[in-house]
Amino acid sequence: MGDIETYLHLRNSGIALVEHAPGTPDELRALGADASDATELSQLHQVYFGPTRFTGKQKKARAAAPFKP
Numbered sequence: 001m002g003d004i005e006t007y008l009h010l011r012n013s014g015i016a017l018v019e020h021a022p023g024t025p026d027e028l029r030a031l032g033a034d035a036s037d038a039t040e041l042s043q044l045h046q047v048y049f050g051p052t053r054f055t056g057k058q059k060k061a062r063a064a065a066p067f068k069p
Helices: 002-012 016-018 025-030 037-047 055-064
Strands: none
Touching: 016 037, 025 037, 037 055
16 A cells, blocks of 8 residues: 555544544654644544543444444
């Protein structure tokens, strides 16, 4: 798979991309993400995979998310 195909595959992978994103915007920025993408991915990672008292709701949200692996 070439660079363009890899990029498009990852951009379209939905929740799988969010799952594998590092937890902070700074970590994502260090990998080359722009500020907007870094913030968005970090926030989504916290919502879907971060610590919570509502693990059942979090699991349901992950199951309902588009583009599961």
